[in-house]
Amino acid sequence: MILPIYLYGSTVLRERAAEVDLAKADKAKVQAFFNDMHETMHNANGCGLAAPQVGVSERMLVVDGNEVAENYPYLKGFVRKMINPEVLSESEEISEYEEGCLSIPNVDAGIRRPKTITVRYFDENLEQKEETFDDFAARMIQHEMDHLDGVLFTDKAAPIRRKILAKRLNNISRGLARTDYRSKLDKS
Numbered sequence: 001m002i003l004p005i006y007l008y009g010s011t012v013l014r015e016r017a018a019e020v021d022l023a024k025a026d027k028a029k030v031q032a033f034f035n036d037m038h039e040t041m042h043n044a045n046g047c048g049l050a051a052p053q054v055g056v057s058e059r060m061l062v063v064d065g066n067e068v069a070e071n072y073p074y075l076k077g078f079v080r081k082m083i084n085p086e087v088l089s090e091s092e093e094i095s096e097y098e099e100g101c102l103s104i105p106n107v108d109a110g111i112r113r114p115k116t117i118t119v120r121y122f123d124e125n126l127e128q129k130e131e132t133f134d135d136f137a138a139r140m141i142q143h144e145m146d147h148l149d150g151v152l153f154t155d156k157a158a159p160i161r162r163k164i165l166a167k168r169l170n171n172i173s174r175g176l177a178r179t180d181y182r183s184k185l186d187k188s
Helices: 027-043 135-148 159-173
Strands: 048-050 060-064 079-090 094-101 104-114 116-122 128-134
Touching (some): 027 048, 027 060, 048 135, 079 135, 104 135, 104 159, 116 135, 128 135
Antiparallel strands (some): 060 079, 094 104, 116 128
């Protein structure tokens, strides 16, 4: 099922998402929600989506490198569905890349992030994993993990870039954004 993607200005995007209580989690419901998130992300031509972006304030995210495999062939077949992810370590080496976001349509900015991260998380089968990611895979995961803390990529842009983007962001938060996918603005 394709869910609406919440846009910049929506309250849920600025909240710290709640931990998923794995002791009470229903595996079938978790998998169904991940499938809906994945379908929603693909419908919008995205490579990552966090639960708050579809209005669910829980620490869940999905990333799929197939959308960017033309530019990053090593990401062909790379899909991760993460519950309660936490960064265990990150490299001192930094990379910069122009990022965008389905919740902030038609806006991009150069964002600096650690090149390599090690993450502990639970997968869609509620099994604990620990993996190290680098380059664009690390970037996708860090971008989506920021959503779980109420942080948007524009918050990490250089101050001059944030100033340049302010009018566009204001217009999105006023409901003036156009998307080719199902979207929603919710300030409640």
